[in-house]
Amino acid sequence: MKANPSTRPDGIHRWRPATWVLAAALALLTTSAARAAPSSRPSVAARREGPAAGYSARALLASGDAALAAGHPGGAIVELERARLLAPRSALVAGHLAHAREVASLPPASPDHATRVARLLSGSEWSQVALGGLALAAAGVILVSWGVTGRKRAAGLVVAGLAATALALFAAKKVTPARGAAVVVAADGTARIAPFSGAEPAFVVQEGAAVTVRRAHGDYVLVSSAEGQGWLPRTSVETILPADAHRP
Amino acid sequence: MKKLIGISICLASTLVIAGGARQAWGRSPQGRDTMDDGVPSREPARALLKMDMKFEPSQRGFYAGQTVPVTIRAYFLGGTGVTVNGRPRLTSDALLLSELSAEPRQVSVQMHGLPYTALLWEGKLTAVKAGPAKTGLELPVALTYREAPRLRPLPSRGEPHRAGAPGGDEGDGQAGADDDPFASLLQHTPFANDPFFAQMLHGHDPLGGMFDDLGGAVRQREVTLRDAGVTLDVAEPPAPRPAGFTGAVSTFELNAALPDETFRVGEPTHLQVTVRGQGSFARLAVDGLPATDQLNTYGVTSEFTSGPTALGGEKIFTQTIMPRRAGELTIPALTLTYFDPRARRYVTRRTTPFRISVAPAGAGAEATSGAAAPTTGPVGDGPATTVPAETALPAAPRATLTPLFETAPFWALVGAMALATLALSLLGRAHQRGLLGRLRAERRVRREIVLQRRKIGAAVARGDAIALFGAGRKALQARLGARWGVPAEAIAAADVVSRLGPRGVRIHDVFERADRVAYAGTIGAPTEPSADRSAPSDLNGWQSLILDELRTLEARA
Numbered sequence A: 001m002k003a004n005p006s007t008r009p010d011g012i013h014r015w016r017p018a019t020w021v022l023a024a025a026l027a028l029l030t031t032s033a034a035r036a037a038p039s040s041r042p043s044v045a046a047r048r049e050g051p052a053a054g055y056s057a058r059a060l061l062a063s064g065d066a067a068l069a070a071g072h073p074g075g076a077i078v079e080l081e082r083a084r085l086l087a088p089r090s091a092l093v094a095g096h097l098a099h100a101r102e103v104a105s106l107p108p109a110s111p112d113h114a115t116r117v118a119r120l121l122s123g124s125e126w127s128q129v130a131l132g133g134l135a136l137a138a139a140g141v142i143l144v145s146w147g148v149t150g151r152k153r154a155a156g157l158v159v160a161g162l163a164a165t166a167l168a169l170f171a172a173k174k175v176t177p178a179r180g181a182a183v184v185v186a187a188d189g190t191a192r193i194a195p196f197s198g199a200e201p202a203f204v205v206q207e208g209a210a211v212t213v214r215r216a217h218g219d220y221v222l223v224s225s226a227e228g229q230g231w232l233p234r235t236s237v238e239t240i241l242p243a244d245a246h247r248p
Numbered sequence B: 001m002k003k004l005i006g007i008s009i010c011l012a013s014t015l016v017i018a019g020g021a022r023q024a025w026g027r028s029p030q031g032r033d034t035m036d037d038g039v040p041s042r043e044p045a046r047a048l049l050k051m052d053m054k055f056e057p058s059q060r061g062f063y064a065g066q067t068v069p070v071t072i073r074a075y076f077l078g079g080t081g082v083t084v085n086g087r088p089r090l091t092s093d094a095l096l097l098s099e100l101s102a103e104p105r106q107v108s109v110q111m112h113g114l115p116y117t118a119l120l121w122e123g124k125l126t127a128v129k130a131g132p133a134k135t136g137l138e139l140p141v142a143l144t145y146r147e148a149p150r151l152r153p154l155p156s157r158g159e160p161h162r163a164g165a166p167g168g169d170e171g172d173g174q175a176g177a178d179d180d181p182f183a184s185l186l187q188h189t190p191f192a193n194d195p196f197f198a199q200m201l202h203g204h205d206p207l208g209g210m211f212d213d214l215g216g217a218v219r220q221r222e223v224t225l226r227d228a229g230v231t232l233d234v235a236e237p238p239a240p241r242p243a244g245f246t247g248a249v250s251t252f253e254l255n256a257a258l259p260d261e262t263f264r265v266g267e268p269t270h271l272q273v274t275v276r277g278q279g280s281f282a283r284l285a286v287d288g289l290p291a292t293d294q295l296n297t298y299g300v301t302s303e304f305t306s307g308p309t310a311l312g313g314e315k316i317f318t319q320t321i322m323p324r325r326a327g328e329l330t331i332p333a334l335t336l337t338y339f340d341p342r343a344r345r346y347v348t349r350r351t352t353p354f355r356i357s358v359a360p361a362g363a364g365a366e367a368t369s370g371a372a373a374p375t376t377g378p379v380g381d382g383p384a385t386t387v388p389a390e391t392a393l394p395a396a397p398r399a400t401l402t403p404l405f406e407t408a409p410f411w412a413l414v415g416a417m418a419l420a421t422l423a424l425s426l427l428g429r430a431h432q433r434g435l436l437g438r439l440r441a442e443r444r445v446r447r448e449i450v451l452q453r454r455k456i457g458a459a460v461a462r463g464d465a466i467a468l469f470g471a472g473r474k475a476l477q478a479r480l481g482a483r484w485g486v487p488a489e490a491i492a493a494a495d496v497v498s499r500l501g502p503r504g505v506r507i508h509d510v511f512e513r514a515d516r517v518a519y520a521g522t523i524g525a526p527t528e529p530s531a532d533r534s535a536p537s538d539l540n541g542w543q544s545l546i547l548d549e550l551r552t553l554e555a556r557a
Helices: A009-038 A044-049 A055-071 A073-086 A091-103 A113-118 A123-145 A149-174 B028-037 B196-201 B410-433 B433-460 B465-484 B491-520 B537-555
Strands: A181-184 A190-192 A200-204 A210-217 A220-225 A228-233 A237-239 B049-054 B066-075 B079-085 B095-098 B105-111 B115-125 B131-134 B137-146 B219-229 B232-237 B246-259 B269-279 B295-306 B311-322 B327-331 B335-340 B345-350 B354-359
Touching: A055 A073, A055 A091, A055 B295, A055 B311, A073 A181, A073 B295, A091 B066, A113 A149, A123 A149, A123 B410, A190 A220, A200 A228, A210 A228, A210 A237, B049 B137, B049 B219, B066 B137, B079 B115, B219 B433, B246 B345, B269 B335, B410 B433, B433 B465, B433 B537, B465 B491, B465 B537, B491 B537
Parallel strands: B246 B335
Antiparallel strands: A181 A210, A181 A237, A190 A200, A190 A228, A210 A220, A220 A228, B049 B066, B066 B115, B079 B137, B095 B115, B105 B115, B131 B232, B137 B219, B246 B269, B269 B311, B295 B311, B327 B354, B335 B345
C-alpha cells in the first residue's frame, strides 16, 4: 500500500466554485460561438442597418454602378467601398471603384504597403485569423499545463499564437473604415462655418471626397477633411459603415 | 477674393457747394432730415446710402427664416467720380443679404433741386435668427470730386497768413504766405491792413489763392458709406415645430413627377419634385425617399430658378431612384413643411403617391441582394458596362458590414477562450500534481461515509446490531483507508491498534464487536485487554460513539 500524505479531505469544497466557473465559461463560449458564426439570416441589428436581405458584394457593386450611371459618383463610391469591405480581393470592385473616383475627378487612391497587404482579407476574415491565433496560444498554455508537451514547444506555440492575433487585429483595423469615415455624396459640397444654410462658406469639398464626420447638430454634421472643418447637410455625406453598424 | 466693382460716374454738371467736402461721405442727421422732408439743406451730403425693405401690407410680423425683397440705393452728388469697392454689406449677423445684383443699376435723380446719381442693387434680406436685428449697411467707395474755391480771410496785423480756408480740411494744409508768393496778392498792397477794406470784404481776401483753386481743388477719398438702418424685431416661428420643418417661411406649392418611361429593375430613374412659391428658397429642403427593400434611393439635388417677382421662384429637387424588384411598386408621397407668416401656422404639403409597374431587368433577374444580376455598368469608358465576372464576387448576403472583431460576440468569445484556457491549465496542473486523484478518492470516501451513516441510523431505528456494527466498521475503514492511503477493506482491528495506539481503543472495540456480532449474533465484552470496559450498552450509545470517532478522524485529517 502506498500512502499519500497530501490528501485533503475538505479540498472538494474549494473546487466547487471553479467547477461552476468552468461550466459558465463553456456555456458562454458555446453561446458566443453560435452568435458569432456567420449566418445567412440577418440579425435584428442587420435589419436595422441595412436591407432586409443583408449586404452582398455583388448587389453593392450593382448599386454602385447604378449610382454612377445616374450621375452620383459620391453615392457610387460609398457603395463600392462597402463592396470592398466584403470582397477585398476582388479586382472587379477595385476597378469599378477606381473608375468612380475618376468620374468624380478624384486622384487615384494610393494605399501604403501595409494597407495593400491587409486588403488580402476582409475585416471579418482577419478577425477569424485572430481567433485562430488566440486558440493556438491557448493550446500552448493548456498542453504545457497537462504535461503533454515540453515548455519550449509550448512557449513557441504561445508566442506564435499571440503574434498572429496581434497582427491579424492590426490588419483588421487597417481594412475597416473608422466610425466617422464618410464620403461626400452631394454635388454641392459647400461646408459652412455654422450648422445652418445661411452661414458663411468655410470650404468646398468635392463630391466623392473622403471626409470624417465628427458630430451632428440638427440637419448638419461637422466634417473634417484636408481643407479643414465645416458643417455639411446631413444628406450630403454618407458614412461607409451605416450609422448603427458599430455596436461594441 | 473680394470682388471689386469699379463704376465711374462723371456728370457734365459741375456743382460747387462750399463746405460740402467735410460731410460728403457721412449721412448727417441734418442731411437725412432734409432729404426726407424735401427741404434742401444748407450743406447737402455728397454721398448717401439707404436700404428700402418691401414688406407686404398684410404682413403681421417678421419671422426668422423669412425673406423680404430689398433695394439698396447709394446716392452721389453730381460731379462726383465714384469707384465702388465692393457690394453693400450688412453690419449685423442676424440678417442675411443675398442674391444682390452683380452690377448696380444707375439712374439720375433730382433731390432738393440738386442732381444726384443713384446706384441701385436689388436683393433679398433674410432674418437668420430671432431677436432684434439692425439693418445697418456699409458700402466702401472711392470718391473723386472738385472742391469749391473758397475765399481766404484777410490776415490780421502781425498774424502769419494761413493758406487753408476756414472750413477747409486740415489735411489740405498748404505752405504759409512767406513761402507762397501767390497766397494773397492783397497782402502785398497798402490796403492789406486797412480796416475799411477789411469791413468791405467781410474779412475775406478775394485775391487769395486765386491761382491754386481755379475751378476748385480735385480731391480723392476712400470712404465707407454707412447707413445706421432701423431695428427690426424678428420673431421665432412658434413652437412646437412639426417634423420636417427646415426653416422655410412663406407659401409654397409642391408637385412631383416621374418620367414617362418604362421602369426596369436596376435602371435608375429620376423623381422630380417642383416647389413653387414666394419666400426663402434657400431654407427649403426636401428629405427625399428613404431606401427600402423595393427601392434604392440616392441623394437629392436641387436647382433654383428665380421667378418674375422679387421673391418668387421655383426650386426643383431631383432624386435618383432605382427599383429593386419587378412588379407593382408604390412611390410614397413626399412632404414639405413650411411656416406661413400670413396665416401664422405651419403648413405641410404632400405629393401624390405614384403607382408604377416595374419590368424585370434585361437579364431577367432582379437586383435584390444576393440574387441580383446587375445590368447597369459605369458610364463612359470604365472597366465594364456590365458586370462580366459576377461569379468572382461572393453573392451570399452578410447580415452586417461590421467586421467580426468590432462585434460584442467576438470579444465575448475571446473572454470565454481566456477563461477556458485558465480553467483547463489549472486543471492540468492539478492533474500533474495528483490533486485530481486525491479529490476523486476523497469524494468516494465521503460518499461511502454518508451511505454508512444512513445505514447506522436505520439499524438503530430497527434495533439491528449486526447492521449497526457492520456499517460502523465500514465507515471507519473508509475514513482510515483514505487517511493511510490503503484499501479500506484491508484494515483490521489489529491495524487500528498498531497505528493509532491508545487513541484507537474505541475504534478497535467497534471492529471487534462488529466481528463478534457478525459471527456470534450477540454484543459481548471485548476480548482484548486494552479494550474499553466502559463501552455503551445500547445501540444508541454505539451510534454516538461511532459518529464521534468519525468526526474526530475527519478533524485530524
